[in-house]
Amino acid sequence: MKENKKEKKLKQLISNEIDAQIKKEKAERRKISKLILLGSGDCGKSTVLKQMKILHKDGFSTEERNKFLLIIYNNIIDAIITLAKAAKELNVDIETKNHEFLKEVLNFTKEPEESMCISKELSTKISQLWQDPGIKLCWERGNEFNIQDNSN
Ligand SMILES: Nc1nc2c(ncn2[C@@H]2O[C@H](COP(=O)(O)OP(=O)(O)O)[C@@H](O)[C@H]2O)c(=O)[nH]1
Ligand SMILES: [Mg+2]
Secondary structure, eight states: OHHHHHHHHHHHHHHHHHHHHHHHHHHHHHOOOOOOOOOOTTTTTTHHHHHHHHHHSSOOOOOOOOOOOHHHHHHHHHHHHHHHHHHHTTTTTOOOOHHHHHHHHHTTTOTOOOOOOOOOHHHHHHHHHHSSSHHHHHHHGGGGOOTTTTTT
């Protein structure tokens, strides 16, 4: 019986502790102002937030920068694959010297979570393919397929 009373008291103490914690968190939450940023896709919502962080907070850490670097690599690979596919589908002529790399690009496989690092060698090859008049023409015809408009 005595033990039961002790247990009850302990439970009450724990419950009070939890209530106090909830109250504290509620007060903290009241201090936070929430802002909803609306707009169609690609209208600049994320960019505005990034600019706020740069201008009014502490900017980006090395870790965050490295994450962006991987996103940039991914976007470059995505773009060159898209352009290579477009060249094939739109029957656009590509210079003979670029045929081998074009084939290579068409065979690139990317796992959704996998980020590809771009080596110096790969970057030189991508630059050379990007200079190809056929690839430039595909870029000009970008409205005929889906490519991010900041890819150039
Ligand atoms: N020219 C121009 N481009 C912008 C501006 N804000 C964003 N962008 C570009 O528009 C694209 C989409 O921006 P993003 O912030 O990702 O749009 P979200 O989809 O609304 O988050 C990116 O390529 C941005 O670099 C702007 O003020 N001027
Ligand atoms: Mg966004």
